[in-house]
Amino acid sequence: MNCKLNTPPPNFIRNIIIEDIKSGKHGGKVITRFPPEPNGYLHIGHAKSIVLNFGLALEFNGRCHLRFDDTNPTKEEEEYVLAIQEDVAWLGYYWGKHLYYASDYFDRLYDYAIELIKMGKAYVCDLSAEQIRQYRGTLKEPGKESPYRNRSVEENLDLFRRMRQGEFPDGARVLRAKIDMASGNLNMRDPVIYRIMHTSHHRTGNKWCIYPMYDFTHCLSDSIEGITHSICTLEFEDHRPLYDWFLDQLKVECHPQQIEFARLNLSYTVLSKRKLIQLVEGGFVSGWDDPRMPTISGIRRRGYSPASIRNFCERIGVAKRDSVVDIALLEHCVREDLNKTSPRVMAVLKPLKVVIENYPEGKTEELEAVNNPEDPSAGTRMVPFSREIYIEQDDFREDPPKKFFRLAPGKEVRLRYAYFITCHRVIKDEKTGEIIELRCTYDPETRGGAAPDGRKVRGTLHWVSAIHAVKAEVRLYDRLFSVPDPDHGKEGADFKTFINPRSLEVIHDCMVEPGLRDARPGDRYQFERIGYFCVDTVDSDPGHLVFNRTVPLRDTWAKIEKTHRKGK
Ligand code: ATP
Ligand code: MG
Numbered sequence: 001m002n003c004k005l006n007t008p009p010p011n012f013i014r015n016i017i018i019e020d021i022k023s024g025k026h027g028g029k030v031i032t033r034f035p036p037e038p039n040g041y042l043h044i045g046h047a048k049s050i051v052l053n054f055g056l057a058l059e060f061n062g063r064c065h066l067r068f069d070d071t072n073p074t075k076e077e078e079e080y081v082l083a084i085q086e087d088v089a090w091l092g093y094y095w096g097k098h099l100y101y102a103s104d105y106f107d108r109l110y111d112y113a114i115e116l117i118k119m120g121k122a123y124v125c126d127l128s129a130e131q132i133r134q135y136r137g138t139l140k141e142p143g144k145e146s147p148y149r150n151r152s153v154e155e156n157l158d159l160f161r162r163m164r165q166g167e168f169p170d171g172a173r174v175l176r177a178k179i180d181m182a183s184g185n186l187n188m189r190d191p192v193i194y195r196i197m198h199t200s201h202h203r204t205g206n207k208w209c210i211y212p213m214y215d216f217t218h219c220l221s222d223s224i225e226g227i228t229h230s231i232c233t234l235e236f237e238d239h240r241p242l243y244d245w246f247l248d249q250l251k252v253e254c255h256p257q258q259i260e261f262a263r264l265n266l267s268y269t270v271l272s273k274r275k276l277i278q279l280v281e282g283g284f285v286s287g288w289d290d291p292r293m294p295t296i297s298g299i300r301r302r303g304y305s306p307a308s309i310r311n312f313c314e315r316i317g318v319a320k321r322d323s324v325v326d327i328a329l330l331e332h333c334v335r336e337d338l339n340k341t342s343p344r345v346m347a348v349l350k351p352l353k354v355v356i357e358n359y360p361e362g363k364t365e366e367l368e369a370v371n372n373p374e375d376p377s378a379g380t381r382m383v384p385f386s387r388e389i390y391i392e393q394d395d396f397r398e399d400p401p402k403k404f405f406r407l408a409p410g411k412e413v414r415l416r417y418a419y420f421i422t423c424h425r426v427i428k429d430e431k432t433g434e435i436i437e438l439r440c441t442y443d444p445e446t447r448g449g450a451a452p453d454g455r456k457v458r459g460t461l462h463w464v465s466a467i468h469a470v471k472a473e474v475r476l477y478d479r480l481f482s483v484p485d486p487d488h489g490k491e492g493a494d495f496k497t498f499i500n501p502r503s504l505e506v507i508h509d510c511m512v513e514p515g516l517r518d519a520r521p522g523d524r525y526q527f528e529r530i531g532y533f534c535v536d537t538v539d540s541d542p543g544h545l546v547f548n549r550t551v552p553l554r555d556t557w558a559k560i561e562k563t564h565r566k567g568k
Contacts (some may be wrong), residue, residue: 011318030062038080040273041288041295048264051313054093066095071203087296124159143181144191219243227256233263265324267484292480303534303550308337332557338532346462347512347527351390358441359387369417388466406459415460417465420446467513472545476505
């Protein structure tokens, strides 16, 4: 099932498509594709591309293919293929029967290469990789032609066939397109289109020992599938002439239009599989799905919802110029969605025991609590109250500063959904001086949180009943990097030196309300006054609940926007 976006915002790619439909180009059809290389897990940058490609196809009643660009057998694995499918589906998109692999086209690509050779437009070159680089020239200087450039068609056909048959070792020869060594575009200086690699492939096994290069594979795969709009990121702009060159030479029936857009960059984040894999392999995180990772599997485990990611991608829009998006905007989108959808519950992360001296021993009552003030249909639940409760250690100060409206000796506060209580005595550990218990009284007249005599209290605290509470582990995540641009730190410092040492705090003995005993992996909640949390899908089980903090409540983006509006 595919997810329809709200009203898609206008963008230049959408405008191109609208024009193409009007003019009848591609017969008015819209067929896009999302073409990941299965060499790592997808990240939030890929989500931008997925939402764009699937979103456009949906909007214009077309379709979007999921195609694995699996031309590099040394780095690709089946594990990634499965994870990528899971992630795209989780985001709310489905490719139906249109799941493809570039490796399915290896035979056809080989035939296309033979055709190029026959036309005198490709040749086998014996220069080493290093020599090819030297011959290539620079932006200022033209390249030098390879001494093998003018081999006869027959010799090229013979050598290419023998390359395929495995006669030559890795790197001995390559097949190159014969274009123009003096071209102002380096990509057009006789690019390599096939290389020898005696490596088995995760899908084709040992059938091939030559593999096609990305530029050759991509345009032809698009063409074979009848793609109309081939949308990619800006770094491929200089490859477009080559994309078109192959399709023009080979006189294919379908010539898709390549359109480039700016990739997503996020502050405090690295978005490159090459770098993410270093975090995984170096043990800086627990895996690709560590909740601090910007991978789809990481943010899913952290508790981000697919709707919030789709909404984020819609809001950042699609542009032609690179920019960095503030991660606060992503967190804002997550909060916005979770605020509407998450049930509220009470959880005490750092418990401090409170004994309510005038509350009868052994008595328990059930108090009604609202599940979601944003959504009346979510209803209410009953929460047990008793003589001993826990509140947050932070909600009590023995010597409170001026504007501290929470609990302090002699002060009265409201317990959410319950009663007013007043603190009379502080009990400390004799040896350490640490506060271990508070002695309070409650006012039975204030049930539900209001006093009949109209007296007001400033503070409202969350709490859980001590005998009813369920123990839980809570993992507080913060941004993985402590600087806004870890990719370009001081004097070329490695991005890993900017890892935030406080990106994870684990609290073991949290106390949560009893209803959470039945929480299932992946369930999302708002812990009142604290933030949004999600039951961990890997480490949580009924005997040992583990919650991940998705985001705290404080919305820095809303603040930025407000200041911005005021300034206008
Ligand atoms: P990385 O730089 O992380 O290795 P990639 O471009 O090599 O990414 P691919 O698997 O080739 O990863 O990408 C699949 C698709 O996702 C491509 O069309 C690519 O342009 C797009 N994509 C990758 N990163 C981003 C990003 N940060 N923003 C938008 N689109 C992206
Ligand atoms: Mg790539």
